[in-house]
Amino acid sequence: MNEQIDKELDRREFLARAGKAGISIAAAGIASYLLYDSTGPAASIEAQDPVTLPDFSVPQIPAQTMSVVKGYDRAKTVDKAIELLGGIERFVKLGETVAIKPNVAFASPPMLGATTRPELVAEVVRLCYSRAGAKQVYVTDNPINDPASCFALSGIGKAAGQAGAKVILPKDNFFKYTTLTGGKLIRNWPIFYEPFTKIDKLIGIAPVKHHHRSGASMTMKNWYGLLGGRRNIFHQDINTIIAELAMMVKPTLVILDGTQVMMTNGPTGGSISDLRRVDTLIASCDMVAADSYGCGLLGLKVTDLPYLTKAHEAGAGTTDFQSLKPILATVS
Amino acid sequence: MxxxxxxxxxxxxxxxxxxxxxxxxxxxxxxxxxxxxxxxxxxxxxxxxxxxxxxxxxxxxxxxxxxxxxxxxxxxxxxxxxxxxxxxxxxxxxxxxxxxxxxxxxxxxxxxxxxxxxxxxxxxxxxxxxxxxxxxxxxxxxxxxxxxxxxxxxxxxxxxxxxxxxxxxxxxxxxxxxxxxxxxxxxxxxxxxxxxxxxxxxxxxxxxxxxxxxxxxxxxxxxxxxxxxxxxxxxxxxxxxxxxxxxxxxxxxxxxxxxxxxxxxxxxxxxxxxxxxxxxxxxTDPDISRRGFVLSLASGILAVPAVRLGNKLGSNWYHRVIRPPGALGEEQFLQRCIKCGQCMRVCPTNVIQPGGIDGGLENLWTPVLNNRIGSSGCQLNCVACGQVCPTSALRPIKLSEKLGIGEFADRGPIKLGTAFLDRPRCLPWAMDKPCIVCEENCPVSPKAIYTQECFNTVRDGIFTVKKATNDTVETVEDNLPLDKFATGDYYCFIEEGDERTKIVGNTENSIEISPGRQFEKIPAAGSKIQIQVRLQRPHIDIEKCIGCGVCEHECPVSGRKAVRVSAEGETRSTDRTLLLKG
Known part of the structure; x- marks a missing residue:
């Protein structure tokens, strides 16, 4: 120690030290220059790279847009309903990847009708694989209650898995921001996007349910499951959000299950006394038409559900389902 | 080896x-x-x-x-x-x-x-x-x-x-x-x-x-x-x-x-x-002094009454200590809970949380429901927590006991507490905005949250009729916010005739009512109309509410929720009941 203090600084060491000091100062200066921010942070951060949900619809065939099948056995009625529209092959081609979006909102057993019936999901999965030759079928939703519990208790997770489909549960990084062109509410809003990037076709399957705020929850309301973030605030303007969902999502096919209709205490139900047998199942390429038919099963008129007219006016479909000449059939 | x-x-x-x-x-x-x-x-x-x-x-x-x-x-x-x-x-x-x-x-x-x-x-x-x-x-x-x-x-x-x-x-x-x-x-x-x-x-x-x-x-x-x-x-x-x-x-x-x-x-x-x-x-014996032994013995005996001077087991009990379903009465619960956290680990919705000391020192790390955390309140069809409790501080109840069905029908469902509406924070009550997310999500059948319909005239919502037809009204004023009343939640109220009709659209100086509906009596020029918002205001049926907290979890008032569960009325306690037994 003392030795060093006594020692004069020699030229070599001085130069070395000066060189190191110079490099350090230069590094600090360059770093400051590169990181220099003359404006400070902006007030809010706009979402980067908004995404748009692809269009999954198939070409129209006149008088083959909607079918209504009466019967109690959902596997049979859905088979018939799809067959009447030209068969599953019209919608799903060999080797395609399909997503099915049932209503899995609540952790509730299937018999209570608050969620899409598992046998219905399983049958559509089966059709996609065995009849159409789909490569992969996903079943997915972003439920209200705990997702894993919803898929387990509704029976959909098991039924889909047994039929060979893969269940996708929502993860934080599956949500991307979107802005709906012409939309008032869906602006810079996170949607459940990731599963829909890897598919060719999208099929929505929803039960007919009473819904105290909007009047009825059917195939259009089913897309509420695609909304992320604090989606509950949209209840302040429920009709507009449902109409915008119908504008945002362009499914290949929707299936509306009115075999047992939840007449009261919706959308959760909770008792089989809330359900009524109506024995009707609708398949449609036009979800506005499907829901316009479906509201009749609840004893409602189209004008009782303002979102139907809004969606109609926005061009998402027609409330005048009769103009589509729905194909009627009955299976026993 | x-x-x-x-x-x-x-x-x-x-x-x-x-x-x-x-x-x-x-x-x-x-x-x-x-x-x-x-x-x-x-x-x-x-x-x-x-x-x-x-x-x-x-x-x-x-x-x-x-x-x-x-x-x-x-x-x-x-x-x-x-x-x-x-x-x-x-x-x-x-x-x-x-x-x-x-x-x-x-x-x-x-x-x-x-x-x-x-x-x-x-x-x-x-x-x-x-x-x-x-x-x-x-x-x-x-x-x-x-x-x-x-x-x-x-x-x-x-x-x-x-x-x-x-x-x-x-x-x-x-x-x-x-x-x-x-x-x-x-x-x-x-x-x-x-x-x-x-x-x-x-x-x-x-x-x-x-x-x-x-x-x-x-x-x-x-x-x-x-x-x-x-x-x-x-x-x-x-x-x-x-x-x-x-x-x-x-x-x-x-x-x-x-x-x-x-x-x-x-x-x-x-x-x-x-x-x-x-x-x-x-x-062979532990090296402890007699003095140390006596001191720690005395500390142990005195510690409990000292901690309980806070009266957290009496009238000063903390209303946010909401215990999971199947929990024993608070005193028996504290005699069994070892704060291991198994119930919090297994809970599928993550609603069971380690308690803090707000409920008294003894509450630390015991299971408490926090409906703001997790994927939804206490799920109706779930009894997982009691099944893993090692000491039965949470009894391993069956679903039928939780729901109050089958052999437990006469006892009714297990109540964890009661949901209370904070009307000054509730959108339909305080701000005249439609909402009822709480009602929608209430899992009880029939729902413990029900609504009453009312029509409130919006701010500056009285207009003078300039001219009217079967389904439109043109107003003298030309400052109506464009399309604001088109959401399906607004109604045109005609003072004379006491008639109310749903609005489907508006411009700055006219409103249009539902297609397929017409005014029973076309309002006369110079008469007044009111624009009203239809509200469904939530009420809680205290006899039906089970305190599951799903409503609190879903309430869109996301800071201090407008509906919150408090432990009053919990089944496990007889001195925290709210209602007279009928």
């Missing part, structure tokens, strides 16, 4: 098993999920859990019979649990090894010498046991605060596992949150880091379970000791002594954790595991 190798294999095995049980405590039927794994096994082996609940309840809850196996084995073999089974002990063992491996033998001998302060753990034990022992002053089971098995269980399940799982999502899809996890982590981290100061610091100075073993191993048939008194006195046998029990000199049997390092380190094979006492002398 050397005995220390066998010990290491045992430690790795039991530690791995412990971690495995933590991982598989996820509801599901896959191999890595709960199915039938005995995830409470380590807690059941823990004699302190059994003894503690026996002292408070005077009964031995049947799954805790496993502790008898450990007690019997300890009486025969000594403190084998500490160095062969205990996962927390293995962590300390390993951390102490890592932290001190580069030290010289002389330093290690110094580190691992016996210290007088090792008696502190006995005082900790005495305090906890006496807190539990006297029902006359209010028995409470607080051993779980420092009992190593509950401590390590909650540290892994509520802190380490959620952090590790956040990137792989094996145990949960969305990640888990635990409110006071920072404190659990701080204590765990401190305990582990103290190994850098003195190896097995926690085991030697704090661990009440180790203290319990230290008391009961005095009759051990086999014990560590020198097989002859005379030796070269190199003290290498103390170099890696985990218990700090001075095997070279007067052997302290109660401190020995049976690590067997001394057998391995003695170059002359003069230390052995033997039936006779050490020939260098041994001390």
């Amino acid at each position: 050397r005995i220390v190798q066998t010990r290491r294999i045992s430690q790795v095995f039991f530690f791995t098993l412990f971690v495995w049980f933590c991982i598989v405590s996820t509801i599901g039927d896959k191999l890595w999920q709960l199915r039938g794994w005995p995830v409470n096994w380590f807690l059941q082996l823990d004699p302190l859990v059994a003894i503690g609940t026996i002292l408070t309840t005077h009964k031995l809850y049947w799954p805790l019979l496993w502790a008898l196996v450990v007690i019997c084995a300890t009486i025969i073999l000594g403190r084998f649990f500490c160095s062969w089974v205990c996962p927390f002990g293995s962590i300390h063992h390993f951390a102490g090894f890592l932290g001190n491996r580069k030290k010289k033998a002389a330093e290690k001998i110094q580190l691992n010498k016996y210290r007088k302060a090792q008696c502190v753990k006995y005082f900790v034990l005495i305090v906890f046991l006496f807190m539990a022992a006297f029902p006359s002053v209010g028995a409470t089971l607080q051993a779980g605060l420092l009992d190593p098995i509950p401590l390590v269980t909650r540290s892994f399940n509520l802190v380490l596992l959620p952090i590790a799982d956040s990137s792989v999502n094996v145990t949960s899809v969305a990640g888990r949150f635990y409110e006071s996890a920072w404190l659990i982590f701080a204590i765990f981290l401190t305990a582990v880091l103290l190994n850098l100061v003195i190896p097995r610091f926690y085991c030697r100075f704090i661990c009440p379970l180790g203290a319990f073993f230290g008391v009961i191993d005095r009759f051990a048939l086999w014990r560590i000791g020198k097989s002859q008194n005379e030796c070269v006195n190199c003290r290498l046998c103390e170099k890696s002594c985990e218990g700090g029990c001075q095997p070279a000199g007067n052997m302290r049997v109660s401190e020995c954790v049976l690590c067997f390092n001394c057998l391995d380190d003695c170059k002359h094979e003069l230390v052995s595991y033997q039936t006779r006492p050490s020939l260098a002398g041994e001390e």
Whole structure:
């Protein structure tokens, strides 16, 4: 120690030290220059790279847009309903990847009708694989209650898995921001996007349910499951959000299950006394038409559900389902 | 194979098993999920859990019979649990090894010498046991605060596992949150880091379970000791002594954790595991002074009434302490809950949280529902928490009991509390905005939340008719906000005639009513119309509400929720009821 203090600084060491000091100062200066921010942070951060949900619809065939099948056995009625529209092959081609979006909102057993019936999901999965030759079928939703519990208790997770489909549960990084062109509410809003990037076709399957705020929850309301973030605030303007969902999502096919209709205490139900047998199942390429038919099963008129007219006016479909000449059939 | 190798294999095995049980405590039927794994096994082996609940309840809850196996084995073999089974002990063992491996033998001998302060753990034990022992002053089971098995269980399940799982999502899809996890982590981290100061610091100075073993191993048939008194006195046998029990000199049997390092380190094979006492002398009793014993005994007896001076079990009970379904009455609950966190770990919605001290010191880390955290309140069709509770502080109820159906129909459903509406924060009540998300999500049938319809005239919502037709009204004013009333929630109210019709659109100076509907009486020019918003205002049916908290979780008023559950009316308590029984 003392030795060093006594020692004069020699030229070599001085130069070395000066060189190191110079490099350090230069590094600090360059770093400051590169990181220099003359404006400070902006007030809010706009979402980067908004995404748009692809269009999954198939070409129209006149008088083959909607079918209504009466019967109690959902596997049979859905088979018939799809067959009447030209068969599953019209919608799903060999080797395609399909997503099915049932209503899995609540952790509730299937018999209570608050969620899409598992046998219905399983049958559509089966059709996609065995009849159409789909490569992969996903079943997915972003439920209200705990997702894993919803898929387990509704029976959909098991039924889909047994039929060979893969269940996708929502993860934080599956949500991307979107802005709906012409939309008032869906602006810079996170949607459940990731599963829909890897598919060719999208099929929505929803039960007919009473819904105290909007009047009825059917195939259009089913897309509420695609909304992320604090989606509950949209209840302040429920009709507009449902109409915008119908504008945002362009499914290949929707299936509306009115075999047992939840007449009261919706959308959760909770008792089989809330359900009524109506024995009707609708398949449609036009979800506005499907829901316009479906509201009749609840004893409602189209004008009782303002979102139907809004969606109609926005061009998402027609409330005048009769103009589509729905194909009627009955299976026993 | 050397005995220390066998010990290491045992430690790795039991530690791995412990971690495995933590991982598989996820509801599901896959191999890595709960199915039938005995995830409470380590807690059941823990004699302190059994003894503690026996002292408070005077009964031995049947799954805790496993502790008898450990007690019997300890009486025969000594403190084998500490160095062969205990996962927390293995962590300390390993951390102490890592932290001190580069030290010289002389330093290690110094580190691992016996210290007088090792008696502190006995005082900790005495305090906890006496807190539990006297029902006359209010028995409470607080051993779980420092009992190593509950401590390590909650540290892994509520802190380490959620952090590790956040990137792989094996145990949960969305990640888990635990409110006071920072404190659990701080204590765990401190305990582990103290190994850098003195190896097995926690085991030697704090661990009440180790203290319990230290008391009961005095009759051990086999014990560590020198097989002859005379030796070269190199003290290498103390170099890696985990218990700090001075095997070279007067052997302290109660401190020995049976690590067997001394057998391995003695170059002359003069230390052995033997039936006779050490020939260098041994001390079987814990080294505690009479004064220390009396002081800790008195502290334990006084601690409970001191803590309860806060009157948290009486009229000052804390309304946010909402217990999971199946919880015993608060006093019986506190006599059984060991704060292990198994219920919080298994809860599929993550709503069960480790409690803080707002509800009193005794509430710390006990299960409390926080409906703001997790994927939804307490799920209607779930009874998972009670099924994993090791001490039945949460009874293993059946779904039929929770829902009040079948054989439990006459008792009605289990209520966790009651939801209260905060009308000044509620959108339809305070701000005239439609909402009723709470009503929609109420899982009870018929719903415990119902609505009453009302029509409120909007601000500056009175207009003068300029001209009207069957389904449109042109107004004198031209300042209507464009399309604002087109949402389907607004109505045109005609004062004369008391007629109300739904609006479907508006411009700045006209409104249009529902297609297919017409005014019964077309309003005359110069008359007034009002624009009204249709509101469904929520009400809570207190007799139906079960306090599940789904409404609170879903309420879009996301700061301080406009509907909140409070523990009044909970089934488990008779003195917190709200309603007269009809």
